[in-house]
Amino acid sequence: MNGEINPGNEIKIEMPPVSVFDVKPKQKKFPFDTIFTFVVRSSGLIIFLLTALVFVFIAVESFKVFGYLSPLDLIYSDRNGENIFEWYPTSNDPRFSLIPLLLGTFLTAIPATIISSFFGIGIGIFISEFAPRRIRNYLKQLIDLFASLPTVAVGFILLTVGVTFFDSVFDADNRLNAVLAAFGLSLIIIPQIASLTEEALRGIPDDIRMAAFSLGAGRWRTVKDIVFPAAISGISASVVLGFGRAVGDTMIVLMISGNAANLTLNPFSSVRTMTATIAAELGEVSTQTAHYHALFFIGLVLFILSILVNLIVKFLVQRIGFRNNGAGL
Amino acid sequence: MFNRFRTGAGRFLLAAVFFSMLLTSGCDKSASKVTIYLKGSDTMVNLCQRWAEAYMKVNPNVRVVVTGGGSGNGITALLNGSADFACMSRELLPAEIKRAETRGIKLTSVKTAFDGITIAVNSSNIIEELSLNDLKGLFTGKIKNFRAVGGDDLPVNLYGRDNNSGTYTIFKEMILKGEDFASATQVLQGTAALAEAVAGDKRGIAYGGIGYFIKKSGIKIVKIKGDADDKSKSPVEEDHPNYEEIRSGQYLISRPLLLISRSQKKAGMEEFINFILSGEGQKIVAGMNYIPLN
Amino acid sequence: MKRNKQVDNFFIGFFFLIFLVPALVYILFFLNILIEGVPVISWQYLTSSPSSDLADGGIGPVIVATLGTVVMMLVFVVPFGVMTALYLSEYSLNKKFDKFFIFLLYNLSGVPSVVFGIFGLGFFVLNMGSSLDNFFNTTLVFGKPSMLWASVTLALMLLPMVIISSYQSFRSVPYNLKETAYSLGANKLSVVWNVIIPQSRSGIFTGIILAVSRAIGETAPLLFLGCAFFLPSLPLFDLCVGGICLPLIDPTEQFMYLSYNIFILSTQSTGEVATLPYQYAGTLVLIFLTLFCNGTTIYLRQRYRNKVEMKGIL
Numbered sequence: 015m016n017g018e019i020n021p022g023n024e025i026k027i028e029m030p031p032v033s034v035f036d037v038k039p040k041q042k043k044f045p046f047d048t049i050f051t052f053v054v055r056s057s058g059l060i061i062f063l064l065t066a067l068v069f070v071f072i073a074v075e076s077f078k079v080f081g082y083l084s085p086l087d088l089i090y091s092d093r094n095g096e097n098i099f100e101w102y103p104t105s106n107d108p109r110f111s112l113i114p115l116l117l118g119t120f121l122t123a124i125p126a127t128i129i130s131s132f133f134g135i136g137i138g139i140f141i142s143e144f145a146p147r148r149i150r151n152y153l154k155q156l157i158d159l160f161a162s163l164p165t166v167a168v169g170f171i172l173l174t175v176g177v178t179f180f181d182s183v184f185d186a187d188n189r190l191n192a193v194l195a196a197f198g199l200s201l202i203i204i205p206q207i208a209s210l211t212e213e214a215l216r217g218i219p220d221d222i223r224m225a226a227f228s229l230g231a232g233r234w235r236t237v238k239d240i241v242f243p244a245a246i247s248g249i250s251a252s253v254v255l256g257f258g259r260a261v262g263d264t265m266i267v268l269m270i271s272g273n274a275a276n277l278t279l280n281p282f283s284s285v286r287t288m289t290a291t292i293a294a295e296l297g298e299v300s301t302q303t304a305h306y307h308a309l310f311f312i313g314l315v316l317f318i319l320s321i322l323v324n325l326i327v328k329f330l331v332q333r334i335g336f337r338n339n340g341a342g343l
Numbered sequence: 344m345f346n347r348f349r350t351g352a353g354r355f356l357l358a359a360v361f362f363s364m365l366l367t368s369g370c371d372k373s374a375s376k377v378t379i380y381l382k383g384s385d386t387m388v389n390l391c392q393r394w395a396e397a398y399m400k401v402n403p404n405v406r407v408v409v410t411g412g413g414s415g416n417g418i419t420a421l422l423n424g425s426a427d428f429a430c431m432s433r434e435l436l437p438a439e440i441k442r443a444e445t446r447g448i449k450l451t452s453v454k455t456a457f458d459g460i461t462i463a464v465n466s467s468n469i470i471e472e473l474s475l476n477d478l479k480g481l482f483t484g485k486i487k488n489f490r491a492v493g494g495d496d497l498p499v500n501l502y503g504r505d506n507n508s509g510t511y512t513i514f515k516e517m518i519l520k521g522e523d524f525a526s527a528t529q530v531l532q533g534t535a536a537l538a539e540a541v542a543g544d545k546r547g548i549a550y551g552g553i554g555y556f557i558k559k560s561g562i563k564i565v566k567i568k569g570d571a572d573d574k575s576k577s578p579v580e581e582d583h584p585n586y587e588e589i590r591s592g593q594y595l596i597s598r599p600l601l602l603i604s605r606s607q608k609k610a611g612m613e614e615f616i617n618f619i620l621s622g623e624g625q626k627i628v629a630g631m632n633y634i635p636l637n
Numbered sequence: 638m639k640r641n642k643q644v645d646n647f648f649i650g651f652f653f654l655i656f657l658v659p660a661l662v663y664i665l666f667f668l669n670i671l672i673e674g675v676p677v678i679s680w681q682y683l684t685s686s687p688s689s690d691l692a693d694g695g696i697g698p699v700i701v702a703t704l705g706t707v708v709m710m711l712v713f714v715v716p717f718g719v720m721t722a723l724y725l726s727e728y729s730l731n732k733k734f735d736k737f738f739i740f741l742l743y744n745l746s747g748v749p750s751v752v753f754g755i756f757g758l759g760f761f762v763l764n765m766g767s768s769l770d771n772f773f774n775t776t777l778v779f780g781k782p783s784m785l786w787a788s789v790t791l792a793l794m795l796l797p798m799v800i801i802s803s804y805q806s807f808r809s810v811p812y813n814l815k816e817t818a819y820s821l822g823a824n825k826l827s828v829v830w831n832v833i834i835p836q837s838r839s840g841i842f843t844g845i846i847l848a849v850s851r852a853i854g855e856t857a858p859l860l861f862l863g864c865a866f867f868l869p870s871l872p873l874f875d876l877c878v879g880g881i882c883l884p885l886i887d888p889t890e891q892f893m894y895l896s897y898n899i900f901i902l903s904t905q906s907t908g909e910v911a912t913l914p915y916q917y918a919g920t921l922v923l924i925f926l927t928l929f930c931n932g933t934t935i936y937l938r939q940r941y942r943n944k945v946e947m948k949g950i951l
Contacts, residue, residue, distance in 0.1 A: 103506070160663060162930075165856070166900050167896075170916065232642065284527075292752075
């Protein structure tokens, strides 16, 4: 107010007309909700970028190997007209054939998958169908517990005790060999397959079993002809997952497969797997060399294998859903 | 529900705080100022660790960190700065010297001890001595049976180290003259594992630092000679290494164990070297079954 | 009918045998570790520093550094894992994008751990670390293998597991609970904070503890990420605020890891006979830690399952 206050004069205060229906504007609240939405979305985006980066980075780094070698060099090396399949990355005449490493991986992973499918599926069937009802749950939990056994512990025990025992049983040419590694791998894969098999079998409704019993089928026939076929896709998914784990494991094969890059199909000889090669050689290589990028390429191969495993499992699991719906159960 | 979660979260936070206090309180409070990093040869890793331990007892405000992984790892770490000393069980390769030059790094190396590379077979093997040529034939895979080198009719199982091991490199240079190891060589992750494997495998033969084999039961240390008609020399004498012959090079496959560092040393490194070369440091060398400098 | 019974009994016996063989192997496995390892375990072993060729002394710093790495991993995994799961279940923007994201996560969770090791070395240490060093103008603080990069790599490896586990439990929160909350005028944040997260606590915790168990047992990715053969004590630095100094574990240093320690001892120690009991004891501690964590998740899942079943009945 500019004017002076004159005594006697009324002070004029201009006020807007106020109505009872006017509501005071609400005090603006701090926008927690908006901020939180933003934080959550951006963290989702960051993690998405990071996961995508893993794929992209490994692919890019491994394709750089072709700056040093031709794609054929990763399969065989041509020396004086002879095709040599050898992995000698640090030799004076370096050779980078991945074939012995692939063979080594499959020579450990396939026997491991066979052993653990046999025992794993058997244990799964036993727990879900034959074991006394009271202890079923406890057995299942025990198996789940074993699935997390640290691989380095398995490798250590096999190295100190298992090797000598196996040597006296098989008397193989190589004390440390693919079968021994496969056995070690089975120790961690059996619980996994058993647990998933049990879950697949448990998913089959009891009505089906009851119907089979009432038609006069015994327990074994019910399992063999009804329950097992119904759960087959879940069980095969568990076997494929087991194979994936066998391919991806590092410590057991590094410690007890012998790591000789043999070009062999004999599972009783010592072999070198892809994972063990990365583990043994990555620490030392200098960057920007063919060897460094070749190791990344091995990583990419492992990556692709694991994605294949995942896709197969996804396919199998989707079939379960389809069949269960289709059967109207 | 809100309250229940809040107390839950609160409990979790409390537990986290408590845990981090536990993490920090257990440690000795004398956070030291100087840290020296040693990285490199697996042959030397036990030796370096003993030195580190003894040195830190005398000199409590220095921390010495020892990592293995092979000589190749050591020099790589030294060049990119993540180690102060590279423990090398071999001389530098020309490629490595070049790498140092291109980065403008000057290196100095100190001999700290000697080691005889020992060839070991299972104790049931009748082989007593091998010539350098025999060794080359065996480890390149040309000789596949012990009969050819004067042993029983037994197929050979080769055991060796990763290609980042100094022993691998030096053996390849001294014995194989640059040729490659047989692809059937079983590669184990440490010399101790080699000794263990040979002790359990009657067909096995392995090479490695003398300290890993000398006290191991179940294996036999083979004598080495230059040519078929030379007199063979053993790297061991009773129960300790044959100091004279290894130091003088009469035992044909011996090597110095080196500590390599940048020429510009940081504080504390000179003293550590002096400690290693002192009587006390050399006593540790002898205690680990390596060969002291004198 | 009688034949049926006989056949049944035969096959029950057969499957019991299949069950028994691996069971015996596991029993022998654990007996071996227990018999050799238990006599070594003592308070002193669990707390004191390793010494002289790691053949006596203890594994105190090893355990603390292992747990420290795991805690640091959790600092990355828990907030990012839970928030990404929240994004996928509550705040999603595009269904197609989400589908692709979940596909990526599923695939990542199956990738062998050693592949994360090469990613960790190639990306975190050699790329990101040296860029950070350039940025801060430091010499090799970040650009070397260290506890920080080890825990970040472990975090990346285990994130898919935590995200998927939390996501599934967020999705299984009954829709009517959310509806009720919204109808009472709650905004999204308070629905998430007061309804969704408390309802799916056990799923989140299961994922996290499983991640801890995996992290403790994992060795392969850590081989190139800064595990040391021998460290006498923990790498410490003083965090000083005002006049008060608090010693903390320095995450840019090398460290000892329990599983790596077992690996290195069983392949590289000279005194094979002298260190063997200590290797067994270390293995025992490692197995105890992983099985304990895993047992907790099984217990949680069981309790959760019971709760769900109860709800179904009511």
